[in-house]
Structures are given as structure tokens and as C-alpha cells.
Amino acid sequence: NAGVTQTPKFQVLKTGQSMTLQCAQDMNHNSMYWYRQDPGMGLRLIYYSASEGTTDKGEVPNGYNVSRLNKREFSLRLESAAPSQTSVYFCASRMGPKAENIQYFGAGTRLSVL
């Protein structure tokens, strides 16, 4: 009964390095989301996938790419990390894009870019 699982939990990168944040859900949800959370800024949507095979930009997509690998997995890639990408990243899933579906969140990935 894992829900939404994110890996890794912590990561330190040097400027310019690349990495992929992994997210998997076991609730057979159709929609998946990536958010970043910065102090005083709340959660901001980076990218989302309303259904398998589709991805769309959110509020702050620059510097990121995503892949909806299959129905379960949605990864977030930083091609060339920058200090401004230091943040806590949350993956979430939802049964579908229908309005009343609630979102379930992973525990987060804490990323520091030096």
C-alpha cells in the first residue's frame, strides 16, 4: 500500500550536473504531477500528465523535462542543474483530471544545487 513513491529522498548536485527524479504510483491513477516547493512560495506546478502518453507544462517548466514512462511512472529530469533549482520536489497523482478527484502526494525529494 505504498501510494506515491519518490526517489531519491535527498540529492546534492553541482551546477551543470544532470539528474532524474523518479516517481511511481500504485493506485492505477491516470494523472500525475510534479511540483516544486520553495520557502514562502507554496507549491508551483512544473509539469503534469493528464493521462498516459500526454504531458503539459505548468507554471514553472523552464529547465525541466518530463517523461510519462507508463501509467505508473512519471519522471522529472534536470538537464543542467542550476542553484535556482534548489527546492523540494513533490510528485502527486490523481485518478484522472476530473475536477473532484483529489491528489495524493509523495514524501518529496530534497534537492540542493551547489
Add this chain to the structure above:
Amino acid sequence: SQQGEEDPQALSIQEGENATMNCSYKTSINNLQWYRQNSGRGLVHLILIRSNEREKHSGRLRVTLDTSKKSSSLLITASRAADTASYFCATVLYSGNTPLVFGKGTRLSVIA
């Protein structure tokens, strides 16, 4: 930009007191949801109120929605130390099939 704005940004109360948090939003919504985030954890859904509802209860939680003022409030009655967390409102726009848009949150501290 964020749709919802919570007020106050931080709130500190004694155990047993009631805690009220407010959320204002900008555009027409389908529903409004409240989430809780314990320190170092992900968000957990608390309650959803539809645009045609005015009040909803769940245990010690009471949510109101005033669409004419584009605002909502979350009341936690008889607060406990375990209620210490950040609380976020999230809106779903009128069209419905859109991602949640979160506010910046209210940090609640309940002192035993």
C-alpha cells in the same frame, strides 16, 4: 501565478483553542480543497467543497465557501498539538479538467 492566498501566513494558538485560516482566490472555481502538510512530509487531502456548497464539516474541520467574495475559511475546533502543520488551499478552475493550483499556505503551531 498562484490562484489562492492563505491568511494568516502563520498562526500560533494554545491546545484546545480553535484555529481559523482563510483563503482567497482570483477566478471562478469548480471546487476548493484543503490540504495539510506535516513538517518534512507530502501534502494530505483534508476536505473538498464544491462551488455550489456553502459549508462542509468533517470531524473537527469546518470549511466555508463564499463564491461572491472568492474566499474560503478552514476552522479547526479544539486544536491539538498534532494539528501543528502547514495548511494549503487548492482550487480547481471552473472548467474542471485542470491541475490543482495551490496557495502559499498557513503555518499553524498548536502549543501544548
